[in-house]
Amino acid sequence: MVSNSELTEKIIKKAKSLGASIAGVASVESLKNSPSHMIYPKIGLNLNENFHDSKEGSHAQDVFWPESAVSVVVIGIEHNPKEPELDWWDGKGTPGNRILIKVNNALSDWIENTLLITTHKLPYFVEKGGIFLKDAAVHAGLGCIGKNNLVVTPEYGPRIRFRALLLDKEASPTVSTQFNPCEKCEQPCRKACPVKAFQHTLYSPDTLGQHILPGINGTYDRVRCNIKMEKDIDEAARTMSTDDESRQENRQLIMQFEKSHISKPNVEMSFSYCVKYCRKCELSCPVGSA
Ligand code: B12
Ligand code: SF4
Ligand code: SF4
Structure with a gap:
């Protein structure tokens, strides 16, 4: 029988072997109350306004969480400035996001077939069933929110993109460090x-x-x-x-x-x-x- 912490170790090791630059685990329960998940229904999803008003379609729904999901695996792929094309949007997404999808799908298959745990692959957009990836990455201990409003990681700074997978079995959350590079930075x-x-x-x-x-x-x-x-x-x-x-x-x-x-x-x-x-x-x- 694999313990919760062994499960986390195995999943992170596999994610990296499949091509993830970093990976971590957070609990669904902690994310349900994370800042973005709490604020979303209050400010809405309309990018043309900072607060939602009563206009039709402007109010966001709560994020949908499958009832059986208890843990979130977050993977990150470095977006090095030497490979700017990873971030270029071509109508089908970006090459970087396609790498993330490939690694996430392969990780999901491996977890389901080898560890026999049900997974839920999450889409990118919150309005399509996705979750707030920055909060998930911070709760998984991968970095902190910087003054640029992005997740800043010790390894790659903010030059990283994320994707996530939900698990129906508990895996131990990866512990976050006291990393805070913004404190003494001139912004x-x-x-x-x-x-x-x-x-x-x-x-x-x-x-x-x-x-x-x-x-x-x-x-x-x-x-x-x-x-x-x-x-x-x-x-x-x-x-x-x-x-x-x-x-x-x-x-x-x-x-x-x-x-x-x-x-x-x-x-x-x-x-x-x-x-x-x-x-x-x-x-x-x-x-x-x-
Ligand atoms: C919609 C969206 C946009 C919109 C709106 C952005 C917004 N923040 O509202 C637009 C198009 C403007 C945009 C712009 C960008 N985006 Co964008 N975007 C998204 C998307 C789909 C949802 C984000 C969202 O709506 N958040 C909700 C709002 C309420 O959150 P917020 O304003 O960011 O503020 C919250 C956090 O900062 C958080 N927070 C603050 N302090 C703390 C502390 C702790 C402990 C925690 C847990 C949380 C926390 O709480 C705040 C709410 O109270 C995500 C993907 C996803 N599914 O998550 C990508 C995402 C956030 N975007 C990303 C990126 C890279 C960008 C851009 C650089 C553009 C680009 N080239 O890709 C800019 C950067 C803008 C910036 N400085 O924040 C990356 C961020 C990666 C990273 N390293 O953090 C994401 C995660 C996509 C990905 N594949 O990885 N984006
Ligand atoms: S610098 Fe950052 S916050 Fe300003 S427009 Fe560009 S992505 Fe948005
Ligand atoms: S304040 Fe400095 S360390 Fe923090 S995100 Fe901005 S540039 Fe990076």
């Missing part, structure tokens, strides 16, 4: 933001009823950040086009494709493009760069 991450997404305090413990907020202290502005993401889509359309008219057309095609991709991620694509989404708050962080 190049926040200064690097081209749309000043960390300039104002938008959320407070009074308005949201919790102390841990977006950007740690309520300063991360997802609307501003998302405006930059929209500009990155414009830029992708511009590089594909010869004139203004075809740029508008290409932008519309990208937006239409993005919409259908979110509702049907496996749809076959006959249109190809490349959006290089902003990473300035990530790439300017000195942690983990050798």
Whole structure:
């Protein structure tokens, strides 16, 4: 009989042998009350507003957790700046995310066939049944939330992407360290933001009823950040086009494709493009760069 801590050890070892840069385990119970999971129904999922209002479709549902799931395995793949293409969005996702999906699927097969434990593979988007991956990574002891609002890991800084798997059997959570590189840092991450997404305090413990907020202290502005993401889509359309008219057309095609991709991620694509989404708050962080 394998103990809970042996189970964690075996799973992490296997995840790394399959290609994960780092891996850890958290408990589902702890995540149900983690800051993002608590705040989500209050602020909604609409990236064009910082708080949800009463408009239809603006209010988020609670995150869905399968009843039988007790542990979360989180895997991370380094996104080294020397391989920027790992993060380029091509309409089917990014090459980095496809590696994550491959490793996650192989890990799931191995856990089910060798350890005889039922797993639940999680999609990326929360509105499609995913969970908040940064909170999961922090609870799995893989790093801490930095002042750039990203998970900063000792090994790779924030230059890492995550994916998760739920288990129907308990595995011991991996212990988090007291890692806090932001304490004495001059915050190049926040200064690097081209749309000043960390300039104002938008959320407070009074308005949201919790102390841990977006950007740690309520300063991360997802609307501003998302405006930059929209500009990155414009830029992708511009590089594909010869004139203004075809740029508008290409932008519309990208937006239409993005919409259908979110509702049907496996749809076959006959249109190809490349959006290089902003990473300035990530790439300017000195942690983990050798
Ligand atoms: C929607 C989304 C976006 C939206 C909205 C982002 C937002 N934060 O609201 C947009 C498009 C703007 C975006 C931008 C980016 N994203 Co994004 N995004 C997501 C997605 C799908 C959900 C995130 C979300 O809605 N969070 C909920 C909101 C409420 O959380 P929040 O504002 O971040 O604030 C919470 C945390 O900071 C947390 N927190 C703060 N302190 C502490 C302390 C502890 C102990 C804990 C546990 C938690 C905690 O609590 C806050 C709430 O109170 C996740 C994937 C996933 N399934 O999780 C990826 C994800 C967060 N994105 C990621 C990345 C890399 C980016 C970008 C760099 C763009 C890019 N090139 O990929 C930027 C970075 C922006 C930034 N500085 O935060 C990575 C982060 C990896 C990492 N190292 O942390 C993720 C995890 C995807 C992945 N595959 O790994 N993103
Ligand atoms: S640059 Fe990195 S270490 Fe410095 S404050 Fe930002 S996230 Fe923290
Ligand atoms: S991803 Fe870019 S726009 Fe968004 S917060 Fe980071 S630096 Fe600012």
